[in-house]
Amino acid sequence: MAGRTLYDKLWDAHLVQQRDDGTALIYIDRQLLHEVTSPQAFEGLRLANRKPWRLDSNIATPDHNVPTTLKERSIGIEGIEDDTSRIQVMTLDSNCTDFNIEQFGINDERQGIVHVVGPEQGATLPGMTVVCGDSHTATHGAFGALAHGIGTSEVEHVLATQCLIQRKMKNLKIQVDGELGEGVTAKDIILAIIGDIGTAGGTGYAMEFAGSAIEALSMEGRMTICNMAIEAGARVGLVGVDQTTIDYVAKRPFAPLEDVWEQAVMRWQELVSDTDAEFDKVVHLDAAKIEPQVSWGTSPEMVVGITGAVPAPSDITDATKRRGVERALEYMGLSGGQKITDIQLDRVFIGSCTNSRIEDLRAAAEVVKGCRVSPSLKQAMVVPGSGLVKRMAEREGLDVVFKQAGFEWREPGCSMCLAMNADKLGAGEHCASTSNRNFEGRQGYGGRTHLVSPAMAAAAAIEGHFVDIRTWSPSRTQESA
Amino acid sequence: MDKFVRKQGLVAPLDRSNVDTDLIIPKQFLKSIKRTGFGPNLFDELRYLDEGFPGQDCTNRPLNPEFVLNQARYQGASILLTRENFGCGSSREHAPWALEDFGFRVIIAPSFADIFFNNAFKNGLLLITLDDATVERLMTDVEQTPGYRLDVDLVGQCIHTPDGETIEFDVDAFRKYCLENGLDDIGLTLQQADAIRTFEARYKADNPWLFRS
Numbered sequence: 112m113a114g115r116t117l118y119d120k121l122w123d124a125h126l127v128q129q130r131d132d133g134t135a136l137i138y139i140d141r142q143l144l145h146e147v148t149s150p151q152a153f154e155g156l157r158l159a160n161r162k163p164w165r166l167d168s169n170i171a172t173p174d175h176n177v178p179t180t181l182k183e184r185s186i187g188i189e190g191i192e193d194d195t196s197r198i199q200v201m202t203l204d205s206n207c208t209d210f211n212i213e214q215f216g217i218n219d220e221r222q223g224i225v226h227v228v229g230p231e232q233g234a235t236l237p238g239m240t241v242v243c244g245d246s247h248t249a250t251h252g253a254f255g256a257l258a259h260g261i262g263t264s265e266v267e268h269v270l271a272t273q274c275l276i277q278r279k280m281k282n283l284k285i286q287v288d289g290e291l292g293e294g295v296t297a298k299d300i301i302l303a304i305i306g307d308i309g310t311a312g313g314t315g316y317a318m319e320f321a322g323s324a325i326e327a328l329s330m331e332g333r334m335t336i337c338n339m340a341i342e343a344g345a346r347v348g349l350v351g352v353d354q355t356t357i358d359y360v361a362k363r364p365f366a367p368l369e370d371v372w373e374q375a376v377m378r379w380q381e382l383v384s385d386t387d388a389e390f391d392k393v394v395h396l397d398a399a400k401i402e403p404q405v406s407w408g409t410s411p412e413m414v415v416g417i418t419g420a421v422p423a424p425s426d427i428t429d430a431t432k433r434r435g436v437e438r439a440l441e442y443m444g445l446s447g448g449q450k451i452t453d454i455q456l457d458r459v460f461i462g463s464c465t466n467s468r469i470e471d472l473r474a475a476a477e478v479v480k481g482c483r484v485s486p487s488l489k490q491a492m493v494v495p496g497s498g499l500v501k502r503m504a505e506r507e508g509l510d511v512v513f514k515q516a517g518f519e520w521r522e523p524g525c526s527m528c529l530a531m532n533a534d535k536l537g538a539g540e541h542c543a544s545t546s547n548r549n550f551e552g553r554q555g556y557g558g559r560t561h562l563v564s565p566a567m568a569a570a571a572a573i574e575g576h577f578v579d580i581r582t583w584s585p586s587r588t589q590e591s592a
Numbered sequence: 593m594d595k596f597v598r599k600q601g602l603v604a605p606l607d608r609s610n611v612d613t614d615l616i617i618p619k620q621f622l623k624s625i626k627r628t629g630f631g632p633n634l635f636d637e638l639r640y641l642d643e644g645f646p647g648q649d650c651t652n653r654p655l656n657p658e659f660v661l662n663q664a665r666y667q668g669a670s671i672l673l674t675r676e677n678f679g680c681g682s683s684r685e686h687a688p689w690a691l692e693d694f695g696f697r698v699i700i701a702p703s704f705a706d707i708f709f710n711n712a713f714k715n716g717l718l719l720i721t722l723d724d725a726t727v728e729r730l731m732t733d734v735e736q737t738p739g740y741r742l743d744v745d746l747v748g749q750c751i752h753t754p755d756g757e758t759i760e761f762d763v764d765a766f767r768k769y770c771l772e773n774g775l776d777d778i779g780l781t782l783q784q785a786d787a788i789r790t791f792e793a794r795y796k797a798d799n800p801w802l803f804r805s
């Protein structure tokens with residue numbers, strides 16, 4: 112018998128019931144809840160007079176539309192100026208109280224973007240099934256967990272039954288070998304993958320990332336990669352468990368202790384694809400060839416290396432593709448053949464569940480240290496992924512580095528990643544963003560998003576346009592504290 | 593979900609094809625945190641002369657006298673008779689929620705949009721597809737006969753008209769079973785509660801660190 116992939120193992124371990132029609136009942140270990148996709152699920156429970164099946168598997172935190180200014184945040188929920196946002200956050204709060212679900216509330220230090228909070232608390236553990244009413248739940252696959260986004264009626268289904276009805280996906284392996292160049296990061300790997308296989312390349316697959324370049328990454332880096340599996344069409348991203356995983360999980364609040372810890376670690380070590388496992392598809396990438404990436408269009412696959420240029424429609428023979436590029440260029444206000452380094456920026460956003468963890472902030476701070484944000488920018492902001500990330504960064508003095516450079520230092524939340532709160536782009540504005548989606552209007556009506564790594568965003572903030580972080584040497588005028 | 597076995601009800605005609613989900617419930621109401629209370633905003637743009645917004649009291653809004661559901665003779669209708677491709681557009685479940693909240697339990701049309709069709713059954717609505725000629729005939733009868741009622745028998749899969757005619761209809765066996773037993777997706781899964789409990793007990797013994805209580 113052929114070996115099993117990591118996905119096969121996770122699937123088998125959670126299979127409650129296989130049905131003749133190809134669907135299966137899958138047991139869910141962890142559900143993360145936030146204010147936008149949970150209210151109707153709770154109401155549905157109430158209407159049907161049902162109770163959550165297992166309380167301790169659910170954890171909630173508001174993130175999508177919490178304000179990120181200290182002024183609004185210091186007042187708590189009442190301080191949220193926008194009515195819809197306030198009502199959603201209030202509703203999450205009262206639902207958690209009524210149903211007795213653990214919540215990291217708006218001003219709890221543990222509050223933050225669900226996909227930052229889960230791993231940080233050890234609430235995401237290897238071998239788990241993790242779901243959340245949010246497509247970037249794929250992030251948690253970095254721990255060798257089977258994690259994916261679900262819709263609101265599925266949120267209710269999981270609350271009430273602890274299970275989901277699923278169909279098994281196919282197995283795809285993305286093998287990234289070799290060493291990354293200096294200044295090239297996990298974000299560049301995943302953008303390069305999406306550029307290579309396209310936004311539908313992973314549709315129908317569980318996407319496992321493997322190879323020496325992935326093994327060399329920290330957990331933060333692996334989370335960045337799995338986070339964007341969904342942008343490559345795959346609902347599930349995965350990385351096998353190794354010592355890096357186990358070291359990250361150890362001693363986190365929800366992690367097991369002592370004897371149970373030993374027992375768990377032994378089991379977690381099996382959470383890798385067998386060497387003779389068969390994948391339905393394998394894609395290879397050479398890490399050494401990956402440049403820092405910048406997206407130029409309105410889909411994450413519209414991405415190019417920093418030394419490259421915006422594609423010229425006249426070079427594209429396929430008519431449908433050409434029209435797509437023309438439309439994107441028009442929306443982005445760019446012309447074919449324009450050099451990436453010539454794109455002038457209006458704002459810079461460092462944050463989101465892709466890149467708002469401590470390592471991301473350290474990388475960005477390293478770049479901006481002693482520099483000043485370009486006067487041509489309207490705004491440069493840093494939004495930590497959680498209250499704990501924020502505190503850790505402040506202990507390390509990163510907030511001072513950012514503020515001295517002219518960045519705004521905000522309270523944790525999704526913020527300008529999706530512009531559900533007041534943090535938005537104006538029409539026509541170009542933004543270097545460490546988030547994951549560059550769709551039309553994603554960061555504000557008419558806004559133009561360029562996806563990049565934290566270091567690339569930071570350097571772009573200093574220069575007012577994109578630069579190649581590998582060769583860039585800023586004049587650091589100030590001594591930073 | 594309420595069980596659906598047989599339903600006698602007043603019929604309201606909506607003589608219009610391609611009624612999309614935005615027309616059924618305009619997008620400003622999607623901001624709501626609820627799945628109930630959409631009834632007063634069903635067909636909002638057709639029903640009222642002013643623009644609706646969430647959370648507003650609709651009782652004093654100016655009604656559009658031309659709109660069929662505003663006519664006295666159709667008050668209390670629970671069966672909607674309409675034209676092809678009803679429910680096209682987005683996948684929002686707010687559309688069936690609004691129809692249900694308003695009081696509709698059965699919708700009859702020559703065809704329905706796919707996602708809407710699924711969503712509607714999940715929420716306890718019975719959607720009946722009849723051929724164009726039959727719908728046309730019913731449309732005329734409803735408009736000409738004040739107080740026109742139909743008797744919809746799900747078990748026998750037929751509709752009885754006031755003239756004593758019987759119209760048969762098809763319904764997927766699984767969907768029929770769910771409606772008759774008042775089962776939504778969750779109800780169905782909960783029929784497997786024993787299997788889930790058995791799995792959970794074994795799983796907990798194997799993975800004690802995943803359970804905190």
Ligand code: SF4
Pocket residue numbers: 174175224225226245247463464465524525528529546547
């Ligand atoms: S940070 Fe952005 S992508 Fe991540 S959960 Fe929030 S809105 Fe979604």
